[in-house]
Amino acid sequence: MSLVPTLAETIARARADLRMGLPVVIGDHLAAAVETLTPGRLDDLRRLGRPVLALTARRAETLKARAYDEGLARVKVPDDADLGWLRALADPADDLRVPMKGPLFTDRDGDVTAHCAALALAKSAQLLPAVLMVAADPVAGLTRLSPGPLLAQLAQEAVLAPVAAARVPLLAAERSRLHIFRPDDGGTEHYAIEIGDPPRNTPVLARLHSACFTGDVLGSLKCDCGPQLQSALTAMGQAGAGVLLYLNQEGRGIGLANKMRAYDLQDQGFDTVEANHRLGFEDDERDFRLGAALLKRLGFGAVRLMTNNPRKVAMMEAQGVTVTERVPLIVPRNPFNEGYLDVKAQKSGHIL
Numbered sequence: 162m163s164l165v166p167t168l169a170e171t172i173a174r175a176r177a178d179l180r181m182g183l184p185v186v187i188g189d190h191l192a193a194a195v196e197t198l199t200p201g202r203l204d205d206l207r208r209l210g211r212p213v214l215a216l217t218a219r220r221a222e223t224l225k226a227r228a229y230d231e232g233l234a235r236v237k238v239p240d241d242a243d244l245g246w247l248r249a250l251a252d253p254a255d256d257l258r259v260p261m262k263g264p265l266f267t268d269r270d271g272d273v274t275a276h277c278a279a280l281a282l283a284k285s286a287q288l289l290p291a292v293l294m295v296a297a298d299p300v301a302g303l304t305r306l307s308p309g310p311l312l313a314q315l316a317q318e319a320v321l322a323p324v325a326a327a328r329v330p331l332l333a334a335e336r337s338r339l340h341i342f343r344p345d346d347g348g349t350e351h352y353a354i355e356i357g358d359p360p361r362n363t364p365v366l367a368r369l370h371s372a373c374f375t376g377d378v379l380g381s382l383k384c385d386c387g388p389q390l391q392s393a394l395t396a397m398g399q400a401g402a403g404v405l406l407y408l409n410q411e412g413r414g415i416g417l418a419n420k421m422r423a424y425d426l427q428d429q430g431f432d433t434v435e436a437n438h439r440l441g442f443e444d445d446e447r448d449f450r451l452g453a454a455l456l457k458r459l460g461f462g463a464v465r466l467m468t469n470n471p472r473k474v475a476m477m478e479a480q481g482v483t484v485t486e487r488v489p490l491i492v493p494r495n496p497f498n499e500g501y502l503d504v505k506a507q508k509s510g511h512i513l
């Protein structure tokens with residue numbers, strides 16, 4: 162029946178549940194994000210069965226916990242472990258101050274599809290990828306998902322629908338239109354800024370900009386995002402035509418809260434890539450299929466892409482958008498972003 166939630170809709174609900182601290186049912190497990198778990202709910206979960214903490218292999222590596230399964234580890238939770246113990250494993254903020262978390266014992270053998278799906282769901286909810294799993298019968302009222310279909314759906318590309326568009330004259334380019342696109346997975350909206358009236362039959366000057374609240378809005382000196390955004394808009398204004406996609410993939414897809422956790426780790430001496438790994442994320446969690454889909458949807462099949470990131474070029478090509486030229490987007494360095502830009506060049510392949 163059409164009034165019953167689809168899988169994508171149920172997943173959107175499950176994300177909201179985890180963010181609020183409510184467990185969800187994934188196959189024959191109850192799953193709760195450690196970040197939002199309360200002591201009362203931990204006690205309730207314990208009454209239903211033996212909890213296991215699912216962590217990504219990245220986080221497990223930092224904790225020196227053996228990951229027997231591809232991409233994840235299942236850490237046994239001692240009977241006397243409290244929420245503080247779980248939080249310390251989930252969140253690396255105090256790793257240096259309290260280095261000894263173990264010994265940690267991990268499960269091996271058995272099916273881990275539910276654990277894998279739970280971690281993917283936590284990441285897509287922009288929570289720390291650390292989920293308490295309890296094998297138990299489903300509890301009435303909780304959102305229920307099957308692990309296989311959940312994983313398959315999370316890997317699917319969201320379909321974006323145009324919602325509204327209007328003229329917004331910009332300082333850098335007076336002839337500009339802002340288009341809003343809404344994904345069908347309940348996720349955040351993304352924007353396209355069309356400058357001038359670019360012909361669809363010639364390669365357009367294009368920029369895929371990932372949201373950076375700190376750089377774009379606050380003028381943070383820690384990265385190069387703000388100046389890159391303005392410089393791209395200015396170049397398009399001067400050329401009289403261009404398209405800038407503003408993709409809400411804050412923090413390379415980990416969200417602003419996790420980016421601030423990463424910044425805190427950077428203040429402890431880790432670089433941008435190490436910080437992501439210690440939190441349990443990959444270096445870059447963005448889905449670049451989104452940008453390609455938006456360009457195609459706007460009618461652009463070929464672009465002159467403003468970027469220093471060869472991965473973006475490769476991803477556009479792989480998604481069927483021709484990149485006729487990579488246009489470098491170099492902005493001035495400062496004492497606060499120097500190290501960051503060096504790491505981008507050394508570890509992430511940026512051409513700077």
Ligand SMILES: Nc1nc2c(ncn2[C@@H]2O[C@H](COP(=O)(O)OP(=O)(O)OP(=O)(O)O)[C@@H](O)[C@H]2O)c(=O)[nH]1
Pocket residue numbers: 369370371372373374384386389410411412413414415420423424433437467468469470473490505511
């Ligand atoms: N996780 C994390 N994200 C960051 C950090 N600094 C900036 N970001 C995010 O990184 C994204 C910008 O990506 P970059 O890798 O700098 O640049 P790029 O877009 O891949 O490449 P260019 O096209 O050359 O700019 C934005 O989403 C920022 O919020 C950081 O230290 N950690």
Ligand SMILES: [Zn+2]
Pocket residue numbers: 373375376377384385386387
């Ligand atoms: Zn930035």
